[in-house]
Every structure is written in C-alpha cells, then in structure tokens.
Amino acid sequence: MTTIPPPRLTMAEELLLLALDPTRSRPRGQSAHLRYGLAAAALAELEGYGSVAEERGRFVVLRPLPVGQPLLDQVLGDLAAGPAGGANGKGKGERLQAWLRRYGKQAEHLAAAALADRGAIRVAEQRALGLFPSRRYHVVDRPLHDQVLASFHDALERGVPDRRSRALVGLLLATELATRLGVPWRVRRELKPLVREQWFAEAVRKQISSDKAAAGSGG
Numbered sequence: 001m002t003t004i005p006p007p008r009l010t011m012a013e014e015l016l017l018l019a020l021d022p023t024r025s026r027p028r029g030q031s032a033h034l035r036y037g038l039a040a041a042a043l044a045e046l047e048g049y050g051s052v053a054e055e056r057g058r059f060v061v062l063r064p065l066p067v068g069q070p071l072l073d074q075v076l077g078d079l080a081a082g083p084a085g086g087a088n089g090k091g092k093g094e095r096l097q098a099w100l101r102r103y104g105k106q107a108e109h110l111a112a113a114a115l116a117d118r119g120a121i122r123v124a125e126q127r128a129l130g131l132f133p134s135r136r137y138h139v140v141d142r143p144l145h146d147q148v149l150a151s152f153h154d155a156l157e158r159g160v161p162d163r164r165s166r167a168l169v170g171l172l173l174a175t176e177l178a179t180r181l182g183v184p185w186r187v188r189r190e191l192k193p194l195v196r197e198q199w200f201a202e203a204v205r206k207q208i209s210s211d212k213a214a215a216g217s218g219g
C-alpha cells in the first residue's frame with residue numbers, strides 16, 4: 001500500500017528521525033555510525049543538486065551556490081570554505097572518511113536543529129554523570145515520525161524506486177540502522193549492493209569498518 005509522503009525534509013533530517021527511538025529519546029545504534037550517515041546524507045543530497053561530486057575517494061565542490069535548503073546551504077558553505085573550495089569555491093576536498101569523522105557531529109547538530117525548528121523534536125542538553133555533555137532528542141511530532149517510518153517501509157516494498165530512496169536505504173544499510181528498524185535479513189542481503197554502488201554510503205561503510213578494526217585491535 002502506498003503511503004502519503006512526509007513533508008519535504010532533507011535526507012539528513014529523515015535519517016535522524018528514522019534513527020530516533022521515541023520511547024528512549026535516543027538514537028538507535030552507535031552514535032558515531034549515525035553521525036557518519038548524517039554527514040554522508042548531506043553529501044548525497046548536494047550531489048543531486050549538482051553541487052558536489054566524488055573523485056578518487058575525495059569530494060569535489062562543483063557549484064558552491066545555495067540550493068535553498070538551510071541545512072544543505074550550511075554544509076555546502078562549510079565545504080566551499082575548506083579544502084574543497086579552492087579558487088572560486090571549487091576544488092578537491094579532504095578524503096571522504098576523514099571528513100565524515102570530522103564533520104559528523106556538526107551534521108548531527110544541524111539535522112537536530114532543523115527538526116527542532118519544524119517542531120518535530122525537542123533537543124535536551126544534559127551532562128552524563130554530571131560531567132560529560134550529552135543530548136537527548138524527544139520526538140514531539142509522533143505522527144511525522146511514524147509517517148517517515150511508514151514511507152521508508154513503503155519504499156522498500158516498492159523496490160526503492162527512485163534516487164532518494166536508494167540513497168536513504170543505502171545509508172541505513174551502511175550505518176547498520178536497517179537492522180534496528182526491523183528490515184529482514186533477506187531484504188538487507190538483496191539491497192546490500194546499494195551501499196557499494198553509492199560512493200557516500202560506501203564511505204560510511206568503510207569508516208565503520210575501520211572503527212571496528214581499530215576497536216578490535218585495541219587501537
């Protein structure tokens with residue numbers, strides 16, 4: 001059954017909403033993995049606008065002009081101001097995995113702020129054990145959350161028919177959130193090629209794999 005599509009959210013906002021567990025006010029899964037996915041979601045969407053591209057493991061800013069989405073314009077401005085900017089705002093950026101590590105937390109904050117501005121979530125700042133700063137994301141607009149989740153499952157049932165749904169599913173697979181959203185193993189196996197076929201999702205997969213290898217070796 002086809003569901004009514006949710007209001008136009010950026011892909012990063014959609015990914016964060018899908019990642020949130022409304023009952024716990026926390027993201028499902030590893031926070032670092034989600035952050036990589038949120039940063040990559042911005043790159044994926046900017047690629048769709050013709051603003052960025054990938055070249056040999058690095059991203060390139062092609063067109064540093066605003067696209068009319070505040071979150072994406074902020075990310076694009078940050079990219080253009082960095083190594084990717086070069087002369088006239090065009091040039092080669094840092095390696096994708098290094099950028100995901102560096103920009104992931106900022107991407108999370110941008111996506112959370114955008115959702116808070118929409119009235120979809122409420123951001124609560126606190127300190128764990130009274131020392132370490134942490135955040136909780138309380139889902140305020142539960143119907144929107146449920147609508148985004150239903151739209152995701154509907155896209156799966158229809159075979160991820162468009163670029164946006166393929167990008168989103170690729171990132172959910174790369175971040176391992178698809179498992180936590182109840183996507184059956186058989187479906188995950190069938191859609192696994194979406195990760196390697198999309199450079200932004202593959203960069204997330206590689207970074208998570210590197211994190212696991214470092215943790216396993218005690219590094």
